[in-house]
Amino acid sequence: DGGITQSPKYLFRKEGQNVTLSCEQNLNHDAMYWYRQDPGQGLRLIYYSQIVNDFQKGDIAEGYSVSREKKESFPLTVTSAQKNPTAFYLCASSTGISGNQPQHFGDGTRLSIL
Amino acid sequence: KNEVEQSPQNLTAQEGEFITINCSYSVGISALHWLQQHPGGGIVSLFMLSSGKKKHGRLIATINIQEKHSSLHITASHPRDSAVYICAARSPDSNYQLIWGAGTKLIIKP
Numbered sequence: 001d002g003g004i005t006q007s008p009k010y011l012f013r014k015e016g017q018n019v020t021l022s023c024e025q026n027l028n029h030d031a032m033y034w035y036r037q038d039p040g041q042g043l044r045l046i047y048y049s050q051i052v053n054d055f056q057k058g059d060i061a062e063g064y065s066v067s068r069e070k071k072e073s074f075p076l077t078v079t080s081a082q083k084n085p086t087a088f089y090l091c092a093s094s095t096g097i098s099g100n101q102p103q104h105f106g107d108g109t110r111l112s113i114l
Numbered sequence: 115k116n117e118v119e120q121s122p123q124n125l126t127a128q129e130g131e132f133i134t135i136n137c138s139y140s141v142g143i144s145a146l147h148w149l150q151q152h153p154g155g156g157i158v159s160l161f162m163l164s165s166g167k168k169k170h171g172r173l174i175a176t177i178n179i180q181e182k183h184s185s186l187h188i189t190a191s192h193p194r195d196s197a198v199y200i201c202a203a204r205s206p207d208s209n210y211q212l213i214w215g216a217g218t219k220l221i222i223k224p
Contacts (some may be wrong), residue, residue: 011138042200042214044120058211085138102147105157 003032005017006106008089011083013114015080023091023108029104031097032074036060037088038109048091049074050097073090078111117141118203120215128223133188137201144204146184147212148175151198160186160199187195193221 002024013019025032026083031050035043045058049068063082074093076087088110091105118139127133137146148161159166161175168175172191179182188195192201198219202212 034159040216042116042216043202043212044214045211048211052162076198090155090157092157102159104159108157109153111156 004065004091004093006089006109008081008109010106011109011111012107013111016080018079019111020076020087021078021087021091021111023074023076023106024072025070025074025093026070026090027093027104029095030071031094031101032068033092033094033103034058034064034066034074035090037090043090046076048097071107072094077094085111087111116216117191117205118201118213118215120199120201120218122218124158125220126221126223127191129192131191131222133191133195133220133222135186135199135201135220137184137186137215139182139184139201139203141203141205141207141213144206146177147202147204148184148186149200149202151200151217153197157200181212188220191210193222196221 007022033048034046034097037054038044044060046064047066052071055066065077088108090108091106094101094103121136145164149157149159151157163177172189173213174187198217200217
């Protein structure tokens with residue numbers, strides 16, 4: 001079945017450490033997204049990519065980095081510059097970013113600081 | 115003021131009750147999405163609409179473009195409907211990115 005796979009489900013980071021969250025999709029979607037979710041708040045867009053080898057900053061890109069070397073993969077690195085990384089991270093994909101295509105979501109990765 | 119506001123924030127009801135969750139937005143939109151987030155965190159898209167009404171099983175979504183308001187209704191609610199329901203507006207003014215509501219946490223008691 002087609003879908004989006006995020007791994008790991010839970011991740012712990014030490015102070016000063018970079019960590020990378022994985023997101024893979026087999027839906028043949030061009031667009032991919034990373035969101036951050038904090039309790040009681042709406043999802044906030046970190047980065048998005050419309051096509052391979054291209055990505056754009058979202059509303060809260062500081063302290064994060066991404067790459068899009070393959071259509072299927074859009075990993076997110078939470079760098080040590082992100083001072084408050086504890087959150088739930090969701091990856092999504094869609095056939096395109098304009099128009100009215102729905103986004104398909106992974107099950108998320110919960111990141112905590114040790 | 116958030117561009118997309120949902121009400122209520124929390125809703126507890128008895129099994130069988132008719133549920134209404136509201137979403138108001140202040141931006142121009144090309145589409146309004148309703149999504150469901152399960153307790154484990156995964157999100158599923160329920161509806162995408164730009165006018166009128168859509169129905170899927172016991173779920174009904176309506177939108178009034180003039181009033182900038184959408185509602186999600188659940189008929190004959192069941193404990194398995196317990197989840198967070200999120201509305202998100204797709205706005206051409208924000209490069210078609212989704213503007214997210216904070217969600218409504220629904221608990222249906224047996």
